[in-house]
Amino acid sequence: MFTEERQSAIEKCLRENGKVKVKELSEMFQVTEDCIRKDLKILENAGKLKRTYGGAILSQDYPLKRDVVDRRQFNLDKKRTIAAKAFKLMKNNETIFLDISTTNIELAKLLATSNMRVVVVSNMIDILQILATNPSITAIGTGGTMYQTVNGFMGAATIEVIKQYSFDRAFIGSCGVDMTDCAITTLGVEDGLTKKAAVHSSRHKYVVMERDKFYFNDSYKYAYFDDISGIVTDEFPDDTIVSTLERAGVKLF
Template identity: 50%
Template sequence: MFARERYDIILELLNREGKVIVKDLSSRFNVTEDCIRKDLRYLENNNFLKRTYGGAIPIRKTAHYNKISDRRSANVREKLIIAKKAFDLIEDDETIFLDISTTNIMLAELLSKSDKKVTVITNMIDIISVLNMENNIKVISTGGVLSKDLNGYACSMTIDVISNYKFNKAFIGSCGVDLYDNSVTTFEVEDGNTKKAIMRNSKVVYIVMDNSKFYFGGTYKFAHFEDIDVIVTDKIPSDQIVGIMKKNDVNII
């Protein structure tokens, strides 16, 4: 097998498993461990991975900032899986908060088609539009200064309103998590501060995000793993990531 072929397989394994081990790769390709170390060094020098003791892990990347309107058409299948999982977590007579998130728009659509009787508090206009005609759902809007990029409210006025409520469950959007410092991220400072206020007032905090966001993130840290209870995602990530979350008492579903 040529080195270029090994590179492709190594990167495929890395993306799927979250890490690779020199000893395992040596056995898989039937080459020496020194040969594998040379492969990993080449891939690291070309910014494909980061070498660790005995193996390698993916390089963490910063996600591209996009307006909410541009995000709606991305990863639709994955978001629907997440929305269905979140929907099953909601019970009658609960008060829930749906944060600014394109996944939460899909969750609102599922609620609108159900007979669940819940109170939904939200700072996102799209969610208000989906739920405003449903008699079984009481909708409370936070109001505030409109962010056109987010199509929702994220400001000090919004935070003041949020502080007056208590939620059984909050479903929070995120640009990704950082496994190296145990943080949860977004892009906008005001959006992040608003998320903090939501989390402070919720009994259970769910982060809704697709699996790719375990490897990408935003630029503003609004929480740490200790602040959240569950990550709702489309598929369970690598054992390495599950282990990190377990150490921080965060469940993944």
Template identity: 55%
Template sequence: MFAEERVQEILNELNINGKVTVKDLSSKFNVTEDCIRKDLRNLESKGFLKKTYGGAIQKRKTADIDRVPDRMQINTFAKEKIAEKAFNLIKDRETIFLDISTTNILLAKLLANSNKPVTVVTNMTDIVDALSKENNINVVCTGGVLNKFLDGFTGSSTIEFINKYKFDKAFVGSSGVDILDNNITTFDIEDGNTKKAVINSSRETYLVMENNKFYYDGPYKFATFKDIKGILTDSAPETDISEVLDEFNINII
């Protein structure tokens, strides 16, 4: 394999996992660890990554703003894994909130097929559709002003409806999580304000997000780590990330 091909493969792995290690790359490409360190230094100098002890992490990026059908095609396996973890947290006869999130659409489908007796409150039209089949689930839609880009309801009238409830659990989506400044973000201000209301009305709030969102940011901050109980993700984050989350007593599931 040419050096250029190896570097591209390193970047591909960073885009998928958010991190790489010198040891794993050395074994994968059958080259010395010094060779990999040189590759990482070169990539860091070009602004593609940030070197860490024993490897490198993806530099923080601004989250992409895609429509729901497009987002449903991205990281599907990871989202299915997260949805299963969320499903296992839900107990019979609980009242839960499913926020605007493509992962939550998959969670809704699991609930619909399980016939689990719960009440689901949501502000996302795709989730209502997923739960519309005959089952034991009581479905409540917030209503409000429809954001056609998000396929969901956001804003003051939606928030007024949410404030009337007390949810056992809420599963909330996010554009990104910044460990360094203790912020959880999204890209739409009305969506962010609605998420705030959901968190305030929930006994337990869980973020549902792929691991790579630890390296992404949205422009609007809607919560900090003290606002959530846990993060449901597809794979364990870097040790330095886990240590920060441990300080806030956040469960990584």
């Protein structure tokens, strides 16, 4: 098979499955893994895909770069699964930080319908509005510069407020994991610095994200595996990734 034919076949696999793995492609086409990596690099340069840890995904179809306000209904079942797991980690009388995250919106709904007595600080307006319906919950907004695309606050003023707190637990959103650098990523610097402040101000810090995000990373690294307590996800990733996380001391929920 010629190089161009193999690359076309790889594109077809991507369209059918959403992602591919280097090892599987190597076995499928009977070529070395280095050869497949070169194919993926060429296809990435052509804008056909986004390379990830151990493979690639269809970058143009991946939903992570949508505005938060457009992602509320996306993968809703998965987000509810993650929220249910995260809710079980909370305890009465704790002070909790809920980051800008559509998964955290679902977590806020569970809190609002519960009997828990907690203080919740958040920089997302949706979350604050949900929590305000329960008189047992003290909901505190960070304020700061308002970003319409996320319906929340980010940046220097928000960070200064977050730094004044000592949270028992923080639940932080993510746009993906860079398995090569063992880093948790997000889209931009303002969001990244705000998340970083929440991580530093919390005793227990959990990243809430769907399984698919283990195979994708974005532009800003706001934390490393050493910085977090665990990752709450709807379904565990591949064994290779699970082993890497275990070696780094990151617990999966």
